[in-house]
Amino acid sequence: MLQFLAPLFLVALAGLAIPVVLHLTQREKKQIIRFPSLMFVRRIPYQSVRRRKIHNWLLLFVRMAALALLIAAFARPLFPRASPLVLPGGGAREVVVLLDTSYSMGYGDRWERARRAAREAVAGLSVPDRGSVVLFSSGSEIVARSVERDKALAAVDTAKLSAGATRYAPALKVAGSILSDTKLPRREVVLVSDFQSNGWRGEEGARLPAGAKLTTVPVAGQVDRPNVGITSVALTRQVVNNQERVEVTAGLVNRSTRPVENLAVKLEMGNIPHGTQSLTLPPGASSTVKFEPFNINSRNMRGVVKIGDDALPTDNAYYFVVSPAQPLRVMVMDRGTGESRRFLLDALSAGDSPKFETIVRQPEAVSDEELRRSAVVVLNDVSIAQNVARRLDRYVMEGGGLLVAAGGRASWPPEVATLPGAIGNNVDRRTGEPARISVLEYGHPVFEQFRGPRNGNFSSAKVFTYRSVNPSKDAQLLARFDGGSPAALERRVGNGRVLLWASALDREASDLPIRGIFPVLVRQSVLYLASYRPDQASVTVGQVLDPSVAAAPRGAPSAPRVVLTPSGRRVPLQDEEAEVLELSEQGFYEVRGATGSEPTVIASNVDPMESDLTPMDPNDIAVAAVGEPGASDPSSGRSEPLTPEAQENNQRLWQYLLFAGVLLLGVDTVLSNRLAAKG
């Protein structure tokens, strides 16, 4: 039955008399024409004018209908929903319960209510029915698939909250696949969640099979309790008296509608309190706190920024790992004078994070230990004997980086196929027009920095002498000289990379070394060859363990490795497959290698977006998944207040009424204009 939210507005229906009165009175009034002088008109004898009787019943009706529609719109009509769980048809059911285990469900008593709702959904299964339980956060896990009622109930009872963020689409896809496989005639999905807007990014292809029913059970409840989350921790490194220090800055946000006063923010380093800061946050505000810098004494120092408990405790701690900055070791091999390598060494000494630790050696004088410790070897216009070439080849195969600058003195034994091309004749362009670098592969990581406009101009650099290069089959050409001869080539050899620059890196071969782009070019090349990745203080739950972090050091014997999770679980990493380990817990993961070696520590934090509890309309998901607004669970519907958006959605009828009213007013304008034109 039709109801009204604001029935008092219906009193305004009395206003319908206005158009009638206007119609009755309007005809009596005439528009008066003001005329300069009635001198001549006055002389013409007056003739009585017959009054026209106009009966614009259509106009009157349109006006009254428009007013009535507008008044009805303001009165906010709504049709109360009928019970949605009365399903048509009969037969056994396949019910998939999707239970949200994201950490925002830990807010208040949401988790208890969600489990209760899931239990109720499963408890409704009769003997021929089958139930599946899917726990989902950023990923989804089928804990029970097409089982009887009791097993499904057990699966719900053992469900635990995770540290993940809400993502609806993967869970709906899993539900869709379960329903596609079933042979039971009635298919239902019950989605129990707090319906955070962050978890839904449009349709995302999450469509349930035809005929499936989706019931949404929102368990958000009241969200007015204090809730502060730590969203980020930034580490600022500085060197004071040869001692590296780190300053920790934590970002906090108050997600609730209440102010939080004198919040104690604590920093602990290795379980020892380091400092406490006090903070006051107005509703919805974010702020940062800085702690006193501390010295970095050892590798893998574990730090936590914490605040006291509130309605959502999971986002009240932020973990991070900090280690001393490791310089990148670069070995320069050359035989020349200091002049020939001056520009190269200058370029390598520029810049921090990371710093380069450069050593210069003659090719024959390099020890195996030095080679093993070097991340990148630079051959600076040097002739390499066969035995050295073989050692370098092995070094690259094991993951080392090799940068070859091929000037006039460079040579490489053709028996060792490490380089991306055979170094050929010397090309002398000192007389006449010097060579230019014409084609550049800007998509390559080495040249990516120069891609933007005004980010360095290679085409103006002059190259006076270079070596022609005959590229090998698997070489990637990165740059060419204007004659078409390769200028830079890359090749992957085993685990390592080789970069060949077809000219010397000194002032005689080109004017590149005196240009601003040179230090950037050298730095990028070395970082690329060393496969350098900056240290991450922490990762987010849901990310996959980076294999390179877990990899054994280069040259070290590959040992069986074990990951120790924050909850104390041991996961062995032996074969390639197992290395894809999703970080699902909040805290410190340890990757332990061979006995005696130091473990690698990874800090894992929850997604800060998840602590934003802004709700969404469950019908959006229902419309995307089954093409129509979903049914709300009546049992929870009575106890759970709808979100404001959902309420608004149920009362949308007023918008149509308002639209129709405005449309009729437009018709009225057209009609009256026509009548006026005719009259």
Added chain:
Amino acid sequence: MAVEIHAIPGARFMDPVVLARIGNLELVSRAVVDGFINGLHKAPYFGASVDFAEHRGYVPGDDIRRMDWKLWARTDRYYIKEYEAESNMNFSVLLDVSKSMDYGSRGITKFEFARILTACLTNLVHHQRDRVGFVAFDDDVVEFVPSSAKHMETILHVLERVKPGRPGSLKAPLHKLAEHFGRRGVLVVISDFYEEPDAVLDAISPLRFRGNDLIVFHVLDPSELEFGFGDAQPFEDLESGEQLPVVPEAFRDEYRSLVQAHVDALQRSFSGVRVDYTLLDTSKPLDHALFRYLNSRSRTMKIR
């Protein structure tokens, strides 16, 4: 909208509705008068007199008869001597600013039209170095700017300021004004002449007594001439506020004949006393009025 073809180049820029939109009277009058004069191809005045004004540098094309040879002998440079043109005529526009002038059916009121016409005529005369004056009247004299060679700016300023507001009558103000125009000159009366022809003639005649040349512009809106109203509606007199029920369709023919008779009577009366009368329709370009003025000037000069 029909495009009127004018004999004079530039005259199409004299559409009163367009000019009324410009707003700046000085700009409007200068544009109209300059364009009008250029359109004639021959300057209506030739500046030569005995009053030396200034020297200016010779440019090729100048008449070498006007070169100052003495100065050339002293400075070895060519200079042209320039003279003030003679100014011996008084010129005044008497503009009716009664309420009935504040009427317009085609984008411009009679008053706006008359105001632009006044500005143009004044500017034209000022170009000829004659003295210009201005009078605005309704049932009394509202504004009075005596004739002077330096009053061009003042007239434009007064024209900008003056607004039609009160009912008008011709006799009282014009009789009063007749006393003021002691010196011989040219008087232009612009009005809609909503009075009996005899009364109009009676009001105008004294202006001629001191030997003034009198030019009369009768400004009417096309609606006043055609009476093209549609519906039966009450009409209100702008000046008296009197209302009459009117059925235009029934009234139209009779009204037109009455207006035509009025215009004919005025024409007759004025020509009888050698006053130049012109009926101006506000939808027509201004060049018509300017021509009329120049024609009448040349004719009266010949007669004199």
